Amino acid sequence: MLESDRKSLQDFLDTQKTQSERNALGQFSTPYRLAVDIMKYAKKNLGIHPITFLEPAIGTGVFYSAFLNVFGVDSPHTALGFEIDSHYFNPAKDFWHNSQLEIRNADFLEQVPEKKYSLLVTNPPYCRHHHIESNKKKVLQQLVLQHTGIKISGLAGLYCYFLMLSTRWLKEDALSCWLIPSEFMDVNFGKALKHFLLNNVDLVQIHSFSPDQLQFDDALITSSIVVFRNRKPTHQDIIFSRDGSILKPYAQKSFSRSMLTSETKWSTLLTSDISVEPISKIGDFFQTKRGIATGGNNFFIIDEKTINQYQIPSKFLTPVLPGPRHLKKDRINSVNGVPLLDQAFFLFSCSLAEDEIKQDFPLLWMYIQRGREEGIPQGYICSRRTPWYYCEKSKPAPFVMPYMGRSVTDHKIFRFILNDSNAIATNGYLLLYPKPQYESCMQNSDVLIKIWEALNAIPVESLVKSGRVYGGGLYKIEPRELMQAPAPGIAELLGTKCFQPNLF
Ligand SMILES: C[S@@+](CC[C@H](N)C(=O)[O-])C[C@H]1O[C@@H](n2cnc3c(N)ncnc32)[C@H](O)[C@@H]1O
Known part of the structure; x- marks a missing residue:
């Protein structure tokens, strides 16, 4: 299963759709390089247990391809992906049929979890609210309220529902990484999502890309990687970083949770020059x-x-x-x-020679003999020292x-x-x-x-x-x-x- 083959398949499938069809279902695939960056970040932050990987909006599976590259094809894992559109589902299913990845042709938002996952990485559909049919929107709003206690605005894009409903599928402490539009940090309908990130889960980092660093060739949208763990908020500061890559951001700044509210604009935390702190490192001081x-x-x-x-x-x-x-x-x-x-x-x-020690400190000399009997002088380090007890x-x-x-x-x-x-x-x-x-x-x-x-x-x-x-x-x-x-x-x-x- 070569990434180049998957990419060709993705490009081919994309060309068979019009731009407005792709807008309606939010079908803009993640560049492989970005998927690999996020996956490397995930690997650094996960233990090496058998990983159970969930991709709620899988397309042709760029994140699974990155997963295999970063974690290794032989890494113990299972993976599940959902894809609503059979145009992508059928070829993707064929493409991955020899792998550990199971893909289901279903609406992720309508599924009831039967198992929980330790890693979620996705780029969910960005569909605008007017592409969500009104009855479906009501059902989703109700589901979000039930699951999170949060009332979500009818203006919210589909990705907000994806993110807020995803924790039903996650194990405690699971790592969850989302590539979503940066708009949620500033617009009114983003408040529910910000509230969720601050109160319902443990928000770890938001890495934003500047408008001049578009991540997609085919969608004019500025995006952010939102990382959280599925657990109650901890006292850890939240990292806001930008540009470069999530592994090596151009700039970053940490904020304590108490400094953030869902009411304020989060994008300004990093874009105004004064608030950007050059990242100093421990090695700058120590x-x-x-x-x-x-x-x-x-x-x-x-x-x-x-x-x-x-x-x-x-x-x-x-x-x-x-x-x-x-x-x-x-x-x-x-x-x-x-x-x-x-x-x-x-x-x-002690740097004294043994006969000097024997004469001046006879008991200490006995201690040294004890070490000798235990074979200490023959050890790798002691055998290279003179005397061996110095x-x-x-x-x-x-x-x-x-x-x-x-x-x-x-x-x-x-x-x-x-x-x-x-x-x-x-x-x-x-x-x-x-x-x-x-x-x-x-x-x-x-x-x-x-x-x-x-x-x-x-x-x-x-x-x-x-x-x-x-x-x-x-x-x-x-x-x-x-x-x-x-x-x-x-x-x-x-x-x-x-x-x-x-x-x-
Ligand atoms: C932004 S694309 C991302 C695809 C893939 N994750 C990637 O990063 O390249 C979103 C994908 O989700 C699919 N999708 C849209 N609504 C969905 C839903 N309700 N359930 C499952 N998949 C959905 C779309 O068909 C599309 O393939």
Whole structure:
């Protein structure tokens, strides 16, 4: 099943219809490149579970074609599409008959869901309200009211009904991506849709294309990609981005839900120049690196009991944070630089030769022998060090972040920890060091706290997007990826507090 064959089929079927026939049923196919962009975005934001994919207005299946390209033809999945018009349905059914995609020749809006789906990506019909027959419109309005509690204007285009009724088909947390006309953000009939996006689901992002960046060759319409999750609204900020691609927008700005209402025009949030914030990245402000690799945490990271037992002098000890799983707090206070935690841990590291240690610190020498018996010096890292029990030096970082997390529903997949101590951290963490020009500014604890809040306000989706996802919903982010993650709000904080005129 080649995309070029599908595209030829789509073009051929389109030429057999007049423009007004296509207007009546909203038949304007998505360019493949755009479908792939949206699908890549979906992949970054979904775990690698078997995906159940729903396309309510499938046409010849450009999104399914993009799905196979992005997720892979062998990815475990099932897919269902609806197409009302047999002109597209019959050839599309033949085209996809050897695939996992089931296509039904039916009106999506009249279907009763018998199963729920984890991913929906579509470009629904844009039909204007006067193409919707009046009895059908009444039934749909009633359905929307029943399902969402929202009264929808009779002037709303068909895509509004598609979107608002779609959640009946979605699993909790399902990702839903819609390519729809941008008009809903400003026109009166769009209020119901905006209300729905703010209150009934968890709106994640709206990526708009400027009027001079039309996405369709054959429809003069400016469009937006609306992304939401099927769950109650969360505290996550909503990203408004524009142009470029949804994966790499030209500009973006985050808004807390409380700043948005269904009454205001949303398109101005991004189009007026003053409101466009150049996207600064974490790497603009921080150098990031992995914490230290000790070569054997059980040997090198010790508690006070071991320190006392082997009389290990403090000059060989540096406070260290416990591993991320054991660190429940997001802010580490300290006394004399030692973290105030249930249990204190220290990194043991010593550059003295063994015979010197044997003479001056006999108990410590016994501890080193214990490590030797456990085979620590033969490990990959220790075998390359001299002496093997000397760990690399590292500075405490003001912010640290566990570099992996689980579950897309957990808002703490990635959390930033304010480290107000002299503790260093092991390689379970990423360390964020202020760039030299911000070092003195970030010594101010008020500034640090504000930056910490701004870091934690970065939508988890954009961190997830910058990182990578593994099977079973395991998310990881590497130092370079973290540097590329958008960091809205920090420029403003540092701009006013640090008087850095040449921030960008
Ligand atoms: C804007 S086109 C998009 C097609 C395809 N999703 C794409 O992106 O290329 C909308 C499609 O939905 C179909 N359609 C219109 N009303 C529908 C309905 N009520 N139920 C199912 N399909 C419908 C149209 O025939 C058309 O093929």
